[in-house]
Amino acid sequence: MHFEVVVPEADEEAADAAEIDPMKVAIASGKGGTGKTSVAVALALSAQGSVEFLDCDVEEPNAHFFLKPEIRLCEDISLEVPVVIQERCNYCGKCRDMCRFNAITVFGETIMTFPDMCHSCGGCFLVCPQEALEVGRRLIGTVELGTTGRGIGFVQGRLRIGEAMAPPLIRAVKARSTDSRTVIIDCPPGTSCPAMVAVRDADYCLLVTEPTPFGLHDLKIMTGVLKRLKVSHGVVLNRAGLGDDTLEHWCLDKGIPIHLKIPFSRKIAEAYAKGIPMTEVDKDLRDAFTRLILEIGK
Numbered sequence: 001m002h003f004e005v006v007v008p009e010a011d012e013e014a015a016d017a018a019e020i021d022p023m024k025v026a027i028a029s030g031k032g033g034t035g036k037t038s039v040a041v042a043l044a045l046s047a048q049g050s051v052e053f054l055d056c057d058v059e060e061p062n063a064h065f066f067l068k069p070e071i072r073l074c075e076d077i078s079l080e081v082p083v084v085i086q087e088r089c090n091y092c093g094k095c096r097d098m099c100r101f102n103a104i105t106v107f108g109e110t111i112m113t114f115p116d117m118c119h120s121c122g123g124c125f126l127v128c129p130q131e132a133l134e135v136g137r138r139l140i141g142t143v144e145l146g147t148t149g150r151g152i153g154f155v156q157g158r159l160r161i162g163e164a165m166a167p168p169l170i171r172a173v174k175a176r177s178t179d180s181r182t183v184i185i186d187c188p189p190g191t192s193c194p195a196m197v198a199v200r201d202a203d204y205c206l207l208v209t210e211p212t213p214f215g216l217h218d219l220k221i222m223t224g225v226l227k228r229l230k231v232s233h234g235v236v237l238n239r240a241g242l243g244d245d246t247l248e249h250w251c252l253d254k255g256i257p258i259h260l261k262i263p264f265s266r267k268i269a270e271a272y273a274k275g276i277p278m279t280e281v282d283k284d285l286r287d288a289f290t291r292l293i294l295e296i297g298k
């Protein structure tokens, strides 16, 4: 099997000894199913020094299948939502007018709140002239903290089933990051708010994609967003060789580096199905990821 890596060859001893600057690397993709988490896990397992893995794909966190962390702490994460103190309310409607999310309604002498629609902006508390709102809480999910057998710090968010507010939970995951030299952030797929919150303060973003028209379409959107966020980025091309080279030509034309091409491999697919990281089944690939993280850490 041949893995093409378009980074300078690194001396192996130097690679072992190399200390890279502290950095946060976000692993993102314009759509699901590209192998984003597999790449994030491979990168974490290939990094030198202290490493931390943040699973911010909170709707479907699955990096733990591969990294198998021992979870030592589980925290509930909740949002502050208004609860009406009925005897103080004069039904003036100021809270309703303030709420752009329609999470409060007032009609006649009835006031109702809809906690699932509340974005916890706090506006209604500020405008209520009667101090008729008190703070309640809505559980949005959990954050789990642990360590893998290889000493990788591990934090993952798990969104409550039916909950739509992923961004605050992703912020909670990121807030629990320590001062590890290398922080790997497994982002939610797509270009919606959760993905933006996950990628926002990264030093570098690796976009995992496939050489297909869908892959190119989503890559174009994602690179546009990252440009606006001013996050440097490059590409990992997964299942290389399955499609054509249109995506590669586009990257070349736009000056976007393709750091690594991972060909489709039955061995990798079978390992994935068993929860085994790709770097565990192919040494060439492990070396390629080691060089990759050194390259983007420069």
Ligand code: SF4
Pocket (backbone or CB within 6 Å): 080, 081, 082, 098, 099, 100, 101, 102, 103, 104, 117, 118, 119, 120, 121, 122, 123, 124, 125
């Ligand atoms: S906290 Fe903000 S979003 Fe929630 S009900 Fe009040 S105004 Fe609406």
Ligand code: SF4
Pocket (backbone or CB within 6 Å): 084, 088, 089, 090, 091, 092, 093, 094, 095, 096, 106, 111, 127, 128, 129, 130, 131, 132, 133
């Ligand atoms: S702003 Fe306060 S007093 Fe007015 S309707 Fe809302 S809760 Fe009641």
